[in-house]
Amino acid sequence: MPCSAANIAWVRKMTPDPINRRLGVLLSGRGSNLQAIIDAIAERRLDATIAVVISNQKNAGGLERAQRVGIETLTLSHRGWPSRDDYDRALVSELRSRNVGLVCLAGFMRKVGAPLIDAFPNAVLNIHPSLLPRHGGRGMVGLAVHAAVLAAGDTETGVTIHEVTPVLDAGPAILQVRVPVIPGESAVDLADRVLEVEHRALVEVLADLSGSMTAASPAPIRALR
Numbered sequence: 017m018p019c020s021a022a023n024i025a026w027v028r029k030m031t032p033d034p035i036n037r038r039l040g041v042l043l044s045g046r047g048s049n050l051q052a053i054i055d056a057i058a059e060r061r062l063d064a065t066i067a068v069v070i071s072n073q074k075n076a077g078g079l080e081r082a083q084r085v086g087i088e089t090l091t092l093s094h095r096g097w098p099s100r101d102d103y104d105r106a107l108v109s110e111l112r113s114r115n116v117g118l119v120c121l122a123g124f125m126r127k128v129g130a131p132l133i134d135a136f137p138n139a140v141l142n143i144h145p146s147l148l149p150r151h152g153g154r155g156m157v158g159l160a161v162h163a164a165v166l167a168a169g170d171t172e173t174g175v176t177i178h179e180v181t182p183v184l185d186a187g188p189a190i191l192q193v194r195v196p197v198i199p200g201e202s203a204v205d206l207a208d209r210v211l212e213v214e215h216r217a218l219v220e221v222l223a224d225l226s227g228s229m230t231a232a233s234p235a236p237i238r239a240l241r
Contacts, residue, residue: 036117037226038067042107042124047078049122049143052215053222054085062219063226067114070107072126088114094126104131111136118225122218125157127184140180143218145210147192148176152185162203162210172196173206175213177221193217 041050050069056062069082072094079089090110097103108131111119121128121142133140144152144161151164151173165173174194181187193213197206 036115037064038115038117039064039222040067040111040114040116040119041069041078041082041122042119042126042128043069043071043076043078043122044073044125045076045078045123047076047081047122048211049120049214049218050078051081052219053120053122054081054087056219056223058085062223064222067116068110070110072124078123100127100129101131104129108132108135118222120218120222121180128180130182133180133182138179141190141221142178142180142185142187143214144176144178144185145173145207145214146176147172147174147194148178148185148189152176154184156185159203159207162206165197165206166201166203170197173210175210175217177217191217191221 039053041053043050047069050066053062053064053066057064057066066082066087068088068090069078070090070092071079072092074091074093076091079091082089092103092106092110094100094103097106103126107128112135116136117139119132119136119140121140123143128140144156146152146156146161146165150170151161151168156164162173172194174192176189177191178185178189179187193216195210195213
């Protein structure tokens with residue numbers, strides 16, 4: 017079920033049309049957001065092609081998800097490089113060699129730097145499981161984000177899809193979706209509910225960028241019901 021215009025806020029467009037619809041997905045874990053993209057393409061809700069899935073972890077579950085449907089995968093460990101920039105340059109080389117037009121960080125547990133960002137200007141996006149700028153930055157990944165939301169006593173949280181810049185979790189927001197916090201729920205329960213929204217929101221953003229849909233006009237963020 018797509019996120020309705022009543023539940024989301026489109027903050028800005030990311031790239032001008034037309035866009036290269038070849039996606040490069042970077043991940044480090046199980047790849048549930050990748051699966052959402054795969055399903056949307058298979059169901060023709062998203063007009064795009066996943067050119068390659070790259071992981072810095074050889075045992076990442078997302079690699080198997082991609083391989084099952086014939087998507088090219090590559091493991092490129094972040095260890096052993098002279099510098100972080102050298103690693104990012106290697107990523108750029110692999111992505112460019114496959115004519116990638118849009119890079120999606122889907123649970124990629126690495127801060128990317130200028131070499132990658134400059135190589136794909138305004139075309140690197142990230143999904144963060146909170147309403148940035150709240151609960152973003154160093155250490156705010158996975159369950160730590162949701163534990164911080166609960167510890168702060170927030171009554172709502174959500175998902176932010178944003179353009180990646182050199183400052184961690186500080187890039188311009190493209191879309192935000194609010195999710196109410198249920199009193200007494202655990203960080204695990206909250207994470208599960210937010211993840212479901214992540215999947216839907218990510219597909220909506222990619223579909224908009226691919227020209228498959230028209231973005232809603234900017235509107236106040238509203239809670240999912």
